[in-house]
Amino acid sequence: MARVVFMFPGQGSQRVGMGRDFTERYPELLERYYHRADEILGFPLTELCFNGPEAELTQTQNAQPAILLTSMVILDVLRANGVDADAAAGHSLGEYSALVCAGVLRFEDALRLVRRRGELMAGVNARTPGAMAAIMGLSPEQVGEVCDAARADGVVEPANYNSPEQTVISGEEAGVRRAMALAKDAGAERVVPLQVGAPFHCSLMDDLKDEFAAELDKYEFSDPRIPVIANVTGDYVRTAAEVKEALRRQVAGAVRWSDAMRRFAADGYDTFVEVGPARVLTGLSMRINPDLTVFGTENGKRLDTLLAQLHG
Numbered sequence: 001m002a003r004v005v006f007m008f009p010g011q012g013s014q015r016v017g018m019g020r021d022f023t024e025r026y027p028e029l030l031e032r033y034y035h036r037a038d039e040i041l042g043f044p045l046t047e048l049c050f051n052g053p054e055a056e057l058t059q060t061q062n063a064q065p066a067i068l069l070t071s072m073v074i075l076d077v078l079r080a081n082g083v084d085a086d087a088a089a090g091h092s093l094g095e096y097s098a099l100v101c102a103g104v105l106r107f108e109d110a111l112r113l114v115r116r117r118g119e120l121m122a123g124v125n126a127r128t129p130g131a132m133a134a135i136m137g138l139s140p141e142q143v144g145e146v147c148d149a150a151r152a153d154g155v156v157e158p159a160n161y162n163s164p165e166q167t168v169i170s171g172e173e174a175g176v177r178r179a180m181a182l183a184k185d186a187g188a189e190r191v192v193p194l195q196v197g198a199p200f201h202c203s204l205m206d207d208l209k210d211e212f213a214a215e216l217d218k219y220e221f222s223d224p225r226i227p228v229i230a231n232v233t234g235d236y237v238r239t240a241a242e243v244k245e246a247l248r249r250q251v252a253g254a255v256r257w258s259d260a261m262r263r264f265a266a267d268g269y270d271t272f273v274e275v276g277p278a279r280v281l282t283g284l285s286m287r288i289n290p291d292l293t294v295f296g297t298e299n300g301k302r303l304d305t306l307l308a309q310l311h312g
Contacts, residue, residue, distance in 0.1 A: 008095070015278065040111055045069060058195070058197070077303065136166050139165075159202050203252055212251050231254075257284065
């Protein structure tokens with residue numbers, strides 16, 4: 001029998017129109033999630049998800065709740081069709097979706113938290129403009145050396161350990177630009193600047209940790225009902241207190257996605273389902289371990305394929 005991990009994506013997975021095909025199949029989702037989200041946040045998030053404009057949807061404070069909302073809709077559809085998780089993890093923002101899946105947070109509270117998280121992160125970028133870039137073809141150790149060499153030009157650090165061959169860097173614009181050039185000199189296959197709203201998961205976000213901890217304290221957390229692996233450790237969080245501390249650290253800490261996927265595989269999980277509006281984690285997971293069975297669910301056709309495979 002398959003042991004299933006639900007993977008929830010982070011910022012960058014947003015796209016105009018996301019989730020709309022699921023509401024066409026299941027109209028009750030509009031009231032159950034979309035209209036509730038609009039009311040909770042006090043602005044038309046549904047309209048942004050379905051119709052954009054893209055520039056507004058991509059803004060950090062909007063993209064984060066929009067992706068969580070879409071992920072929760074797809075999670076509902078999966079469960080309604082008899083597919084549920086034995087364990088869960090999320091990439092950056094996606095960690096909040098994973099915690100809802102695991103019964104740690106209520107959907108409404110997670111939605112409010114990620115909206116506030118996005119606002120705080122966008123505020124950092126307004127004060128200290130930053131940048132991020134993906135480096136492909138160098139080991140994590142080589143990327144660390146590149147960042148060390150570039151730091152004289154500005155803050156730059158590894159931010160996401162996405163796969164053995166892909167590491168994302170984050171920091172001040174000058175430092176990131178210098179690291180990108182050095183990575184190319186070191187033999188990187190590709191160096192791609194990312195279109196993001198802030199320098200996530202680096203020390204530029206340190207000032208947010210205590211402020212965001214105060215936000216976390218406003219909400220009730222429960223112990224996970226299923227195993228969840230945290231970004232900042234690449235290991236399981238087993239209590240509500242451990243979850244909150246991991247989320248506090250995650251704001252400025254690196255995402256150890258490769259470690260999380262390897263840990264799940266070592267513990268016997270063999271089927272990985274990306275629950276969200278894109279297939280970013282699907283591709284990363286296959287590069288981390290080609291032997292895994294991995295599915296996307298970003299639209300109805302992908303969902304149909306998953307259900308056919310799992311239900312025989």
